[in-house]
Amino acid sequence: MGGLLQNIKLPGDDIPWLEGLREKGRCVFAGKGLPTAKTEAWKYTRPRDLQADDFVLETTAGHECHCGSNCDCEKTCGEGSVMPFEAYELHFENGKLQHEHLHLPQGVTVMPLMDAILQNEDIRGRLGKSFDLQDYPFAALNTAYLEEGVFINIQENISPDKPLAIINHTHARHDNLLFNLRNVIVLEKNSRATIVEAYIYSGAEKSRYFANVVNEIYIGRGAEVRHYKLQNDAYKAVHISLNAVKVKAGGNYEAFCLQRGADLARNETHVVLAEEKARAKVDAAYHIAGWATVDTTTDIEHLAPETTSEQLVKGVAGGNARGVFQGKIHIAPHAVKTEGNQLHKALLLTDEAEIDCKPELEIFADDVKCSHGAASGELDEEQLFYMRARGIGEDEARRILIDAYLEDVINRIEEPAVRDWIAEQARQK
Amino acid sequence: MKTPILEIEDLCARVADKEIIKGFSLTINEGEVHAIMGPNGAGKSTLSYVLCGKPGYEVTSGKILFKGKNLLRMTPEERAREGMFLIMQYPVDIPGVPVTTFLKHAVNAVRKHQNLPELDTMEFIKLVREEGKKLGISNDMLKRPVNVGFSGGEKKRLETLQMAILKPRFAILDEADSGLDIDAMKVVADGVNAERNEHNALLVITHYQRLLNYIVPDFVHVFADGHIVKSGGKELATELEETGYAQFVKEK
């Protein structure tokens, strides 16, 4: 047991560049520490109590089930598939990749991150190259523990027939597990892939753990990634993710993230549209209650002409929950004929819930079209009354209206099977 | 001998590296009304933008004389001040700028160019109201921002009003009938006809013949693939209405 930064032995510590990278992560995290009230990027989401917690880290590979008797391990740990749609499934149990044999199509490589580090020269030019450690304290922490995760590579012109699903399953345990995942996803020229990421738990709801995830996604010229994520961690859990995405000319990054669980969660997406005509669509939804603070942060950098981005984020906050949205559109000098649009809408269900929102435009080029919008309010009383007057009970009416509220953003998911699954997950529990 | 207003000789022009006008020649004299008819996508609007000097429309060869002067040397506003006027197919919105303010700036810029004294506010308002009345434009509409929230018909009326006030020597009507019902079209046609005299000239660009029932042309030209493929009198318009443009469009 110990604090967030512990001195543990990691595999591959004899590889100088890898150890150097980890050391850099340790230094940055130790130097900067956790974000404070003065850290503008974390203005509304303060992970302060993490400092006091004791964490357990596991470094030896292998699965050790800590589940209690009521764990539905059979379903998730076994060979069977978890997702309600066809997918190539990768299973992580308590932060450890389960070695299963996948029958992957030609041109698609999936391997544990450590294997890639040992075997693949290319990874060195990718790992940690999509973001600046100084800007992301938790990604620095993640770097200090670089070990777990997967490396996915899709070769030129290849499009796998099914989505690749990364399923992170955490079992109830009595200690505070901290696990760090790093996935590196590379799409070569004109390739296409759908990546699904799911965070689920089983066992006692009260289990406390901390999932600290970094996805580095490199999208080549004309390539396309659809990245769909569900965060439904246990209600005492902490979930912090950084998606660092680089898009080359004509490439397209399309993302959707639904957040439902955790006590403190942040899904941060930083997209760099590095070359002409690169595109991004970064949508999200959250539906939260209890005492959760759930944060959706986006930062889209338009560095080249004719790049476009759009974002629709919708949220529902009940109980004492707090929904946070921070969105930034940055347009660099000379990135002309760009378009960036962003909209955040939120629904407050109770007097105790709170919505904090900071949309931001930072524009250094003149021939651009940018907009952002934000709105928050409560359920429409007129609509509620109308439904009740037609005989629908109040709770039922609310449920229908809340589901409908999130429907338009969910409908923007291009893949029907994923869309149905997300829609199901978004519904009132 | 008639005096030419506009002389176009072997004009070639392109937009974004695409050749649209290919060897177009036409002379228009004072007092004449010419109609250019052609299938959609033939480059009719491009022609009108080239004549007005819209940025992005590049003349690659050929020449244009406007009242004997080299038109291609002039900026768009110089062309306008010399008397070139384009009734636009889709006039743009200018939020916050009332019609009267806009028109006053325009009329005085033109007058200054002609060495005429600028109109003061009273004279100007009187002029606009009089001309507006003829076109069924209310004082209320004059106070609204240029084209913002105007219906298709209102926009065209406003264009016609500007023409009546700026008194151009050469006006181009670019698909002036698009989006108009028959009554609105008549109002526009009457307005345009009222401005006709022996010193000015008119170029009507249209896909359909119906507008030409109200503004009767002296000459009709069929425009296809970037140049004139056939010319004739007003009867050519009626003929086209029956036969269509298919005969002029190259098999692809």
Add this chain to the structure above:
Amino acid sequence: MAKENNKPEIIDESGDKYKYGFVTDIAADTAPRGLSEDIIRLISAKKGEPEWLLERRLKAFEFWKTMSEPSWAKLTYDKINYQDLYYYSAPKQKAAPKSLEEVDPELLETYAKLGIPLKEQEALAGVVAVDAVFDSVSVATTYRAKLAEKGIIFCSISEAVKNHPELVQKYLGSVVPYTDNFFACLNSAVFTDGSFVYIPKGVKCPMELSTYFRINAKNTGQFERTLIIADEDSYVSYLEGCTAPQRDENQLHAAIVEIVILKNAEVKYSTVQNWYPGDKDGKGGVYNFVTKRAACRGENSKVSWTQVETGSAVTWKYPSCILQGDNSSGEFYSVAITNNRQQADTGTKMIHIGKNTTSKIISKGISAGRSNQTYRGLVKVSPGAGNARNYSQCDSLLIGDACGSHTVPYIENRNKTARLEHEATTSKISDEQLFYCLQRGIGAEEAVSLIVNGFCKEVMQHLPLEFAIEAAKLINISLEGSVG
């Protein structure tokens, strides 16, 4: 103070465009450079202040020494050496003037150049009552007699301290406490003069009240302090204009405006800020760090801020509304124009505390040249602010490809019955709009000016008429040379 020519100090191509850039040749009574307890005691003594005010000043100074300059704004400027400034500069006069006749004629000449012919206005049976602050001292307040008939107090803050201590003591610092921020704290320690307005119960002020600020002396910080109190059921419209001469070095301006609005009262506050912006290379110009805040304390109270910001090298300013009383409302209408190397970080805060409070924000930013501009705003709804409503609209227009435009709104909602809407756009003048104007014979520069004025219209219509005309002219002057 050294003898100076009655001419602009800098005359160059761009410098000529700042038409208020003249220095008035008046012997000034200036305290030594630098800031210390002694200087504060000196200011207080010069002004013959009571002990309680001196104590407040010293308390603020003690606190200020523990504070650091804010760095969160998107502004970069050379570090200010607070010990290198003069904190007090008063035009030398025998005694306080009792009427305009006694005011130094040269000073009056200065105001005429600024477009405030005090005498003429008085002769014209006046629409506007003017209080003019020259460097640090309030010079003349017109129409005082006429206003006094209605019980309206309009005077310099120094006079108010002497003649209405109960009002000043009660309200001064009650909206902006000295602990509020670095610049407000500095002002609380060293403020020299400013305007004071009190509108009694049930009185609608019959004319617009107006203050003109001008920085004249070299290296002077101007720290004026304005306090407006609108008692129950009263109304006042207040105008503020600012100019400064052209100087090579930067001048500091750190003012505080506090407005207290009681039940059913309404205050309209309009500013046209035209401090010297520096030359085209960013040399010189005023640092404008201003704290303006209105407290709507009573039910149904209302405040509206309208600002046209065209001047200053650096602007840091967020006129705010604390909507405490139930059904109170706050409005913020802003046009900010930056050109050349100007920087502005400006916006508003709307703090909803009472029930059924409403606020509206309309902000129009125009960036040209190599300037940078940020809209920064906060809309905060407290748990008790049931049925609060906010509508915000922030539009930015960019002219040229070397400028920057940023929008940073913070929206915090803690009440489910509140409804908040925010919209922002950034664009340039469209080629279509420009072409349409050109096609009708309007030249490019004139077309841009037309389109920009149209873009700002929603804000400009909230200014009193004569101010609106002046502001429209200023916008055109500010944008000169920005169309390539």
